[in-house]
Amino acid sequence: MTELLMCLILFLPLLSAVLITLVLKRAAGTCGKLAIAAAVASFGFGVLVFAFESQWHGGVLLSVPWIELPGLSVGFGFLVDHLSVLMLLVVGAVGSAIHIYSYEYMRGDAGFSRYFAGLGLFMFSMYGIVVSGNLIQLFIFWELVGLSSYVLIGFWYERGAAADAAKKALITNRIGDFGFLVGILMLWGLTGTVDYDGIKNALSENPGVLGGLSTLTGLLIFCGAVGKSAQFPLHVWLPDAMEGPTPVSALIHAATMVAAGVYMLCRLSFVFLATPAWPEALSWLSAVTAPLVIAWVGGVTALLAALIATQQDDIKRILAYSTLSQLGYMVMAVGMIAPIAAMYHLTMHAFFKALLFMGAGSVIHAIAREQDIWKMGGLRKRMPLTFLVFLAATLALCGVPPFSGFYSKDEILLVAYGQSPGLFVLGMFVAFLTAFYMFRLIMVVFYGKARSAVVDKAHEGSITMTWPMVFLAVLSVVGGLIGVKHYLGAELAHGSVGESQWYLAVFAPFVHAPFIALIGLAAVVLGYISARTMYLGAASDPFPAGRALLARVLRRKLYVDEVYDRLNAVTQEAAAVFADWFDRWIIAGVCVRGAHGTTELTGRMLRLMQSGSLRAYSFWFGFGLVIVILISKSL
């Protein structure tokens, strides 16, 4: 029963993508409807799996043997437990909303059917990551997700920026994925299995089984998340990925795919419980452990991204840096071995960040694809519904009770408070920055006067765009109270955590740790007040006045891209120039042309025998006969 449902969930989107590509390409409207039906049906089946929990017991279902070699056995199956079911629901809910929303948003685009085929492929790959029960299956879908992201970022491939962004995303992800693959191979080599359960058992029997490579393995596994979840220093692809259509940014580059790294880390969190150790030559690093590195990478990403976000002018880029910053929070939580907090924030973030992007898309759609916030203004009156849902999502993101983000962020800060004062202060400062840049956005876009005639005439999109937003708005508002943490806690922690009654849940943070909840709230209020005084009614950005250097550094995104360019020029470019020379002269020149020339010359010489003269042919026949007889005599 559950097996069948899982099969349907996984393969329906693929089926729709295949049908669209092979059969229906010309009938755009049908393509859209088919894709929407597949997405919604998958979501529905996900809800059924969730509802009939008594049908499964948290293990790998329907494990079909795939590769059976001595020392390696890989199956294809569905891992069904609370973690994966929650993720299925998140992907299904946001995915369905985005599918419906896109039908209006993408209408009239020449690549309409290609778009929905890409979305189908993405949904298939993402579900695949969620249900994988072993590292090989995970890695395959991991790469498929990367591919579909590439396809969709470069959806408008005729635009140079989009094509470049797609390449950048793919290449940057490959760097992370290479480390991930090496990490997977090391885990396999050291424990002899690629199944999650197998590795987990091996580690719980003997936490030192990874030996001196333990920390290195943990960090290599983390590499995968650094790429996919866009952590510093591989974060550069995500802001550029905003070249893709806005619904794609909402689904893939805000809610689900970038969260895959965090999901993977939570899945494999047992790896980080191994006894930390370095090879002997590196023993001076013994103070550095994998979780520590992960937590600080997350924290630094959260901080830098929030800083950059304060000085961006493109509405989607602000949201993209905000995504980076929130992913930093989640990774930080994983590094502090708090997978519940990370997954909790992941879930809430999926709802409100997807909603923020859809709101931004709604604005962009209404004002002829303009993305510069300084050309908008006064949209509160013209697009009241968009304003309301955008505001709800902003409050959720900033962490204002009782909106969803408050509870999950509070959870992370609580863990940080207990473990690392440095990260706690950092987290609080990021919370302040978050409120600042988000209210800056709201003040500039929705308040003040309309800055152009197009903006003046803006109006809401049709019902297929607004209803998905309302659906996600509801989730963003009440997400913290519907027992997500409780559901996760039953899986990941021993005993119950969190309040199961919603009315208790509203005030839970203030009851359990009032100090942290109140400081968090104060940071938000401070951010709001600064943004309001600075940006309400401003015609241009007042921030650079008196802070020109800081503003320029932030505008140029801390010069990370420039540094990478320089670095590329002296390393990869130089290597490429040498490789090109080597290929041109040594391989193509000496080896290939040499071999080709020799063979061709031999062929031409042999052809001289083929004179066409009958007498010569007869002579060669006789001559050959003599040779053959002579050879046979010598045997």
Add this chain to the structure above:
Amino acid sequence: MELTLILPEIAVVVIGVILLLIDLWAPPEGKRPLIAAAAVVAGLVCICLFVFPPALGEAFGGMFVMDALALFMKQFFMAGAVLMLLFCYVAYDRLGGRVSEYGVLVLFAVAGMMFASSSNHFALFFVSIELITVSFYVLVGFRRESVMSLEAGIKYLILSAFASAVMVYGIALVYGSAATLSFDGIAAVEGGLTDNAVFLVGLLLVTAGLGFKIAVFPFQMWVPDVYQGAPVTTTAFLAAVSKAAGFILLIRLVFTAAPETFRQWQPLLMIIAGATILYGNLCAIPQRNLKRLLGYSSIAHAGYMLMGVSAMNAAGRVGVLFYLVAYMFAVMGVFMALYLAHGNPEKDDIESLGGLHLRSPLVAFSMTIGLVSLAGIPPLAGFVGKFLLIEAVVRDGMSATGGGHAWLVAVAVIGILMSIYYYLAVVRSMYRNAPDARAKPVSIHVIGRIYLYLCIAGVVIFGILPGGLVSWIKGVMTGFGS
């Protein structure tokens, strides 16, 4: 009783004679339907051969042997005959009003091949070769209006007669020393003749004559000129079907008549095979004429198959038979595509194939599939065939009696690499070069279309799922040879 064993041969000859007789009174517009009817009847015989295989046994005092191998080869030749008659039907415009005459000669040649596959005696051996060859004299020079065709016919006649003379002299020498022409008889006395120079030279001369038929180095000189000059149907027939007749005779000679002697001569066969592979592939590289190129490449393929024979084991014989089947589908497809692509019979150069995929995607595709299979690239049948042949050589090299044939394997692999170069060069010029402005879209008769699909299907199916055919051939080969 004995006549029932040769019923298939009788059927083919009767069809041929009836076709010849009807042709006398048939009006010009009736010639094409006539060849179609012949193809249908031959097809029925072919189906009967598969569905109701004749009883096995010996006839005419052991001269004619009907074993599983002979049956397999007869089925093969009959299928080849059907393909050839269909080819004639499609290529009607090349053969003109004498098309039924052409079909009759094809049928007679096939009858010769069927006798050849059963021959267990030097008399039948020689007569069947002559039946094949004499039919081919006419088939090669069939386009009397073309100087090239006539020249090819004359060259083939003289060189072939030379080879036959050498062969019949060899047979005489063997008879003189062994006092028998029966293969079984020779095998019985062979042990006492290992030092008899007359016997050995006689056997070598016979082998050289056969080497001419299958076109191995150094007896291959006739191939390029004849392949280029002959009508495209004849070239296909020579390459795909007549070569198979040569190989079945060689297998009978090597493994039935004088297994001990040829075991001694294994290095000689291997040297010939290696030289043939290198010669065929090297000469093909600079070729610009496609028929000539295919001629050289057919020399190379003969080398691969001789390599299988020289492995001196059952695996090698299985490989040869599989290779023949794979080769027939690929070559027939390529020649049909070649015929369809070139409107002008005198123009067979590779350049004029430019942009073929625009003129007819199907023709370009089947040509590509055929060439790629000939090059031995997986997952097509040609790859499996080469794999089986090389595997047989390696296996013999590792067995107790063999002695490391690494050099031959290396030569084969180098040859395959070279062949990939020139086959893919043809494919490249088809897809990359611009079409000639005067070239018209190709119109394909529905039979031609089916024919191409059939060839593609054969190459692809035997490439992806070779298991069935291989185990069938293994069954055929059990009980054959020592």
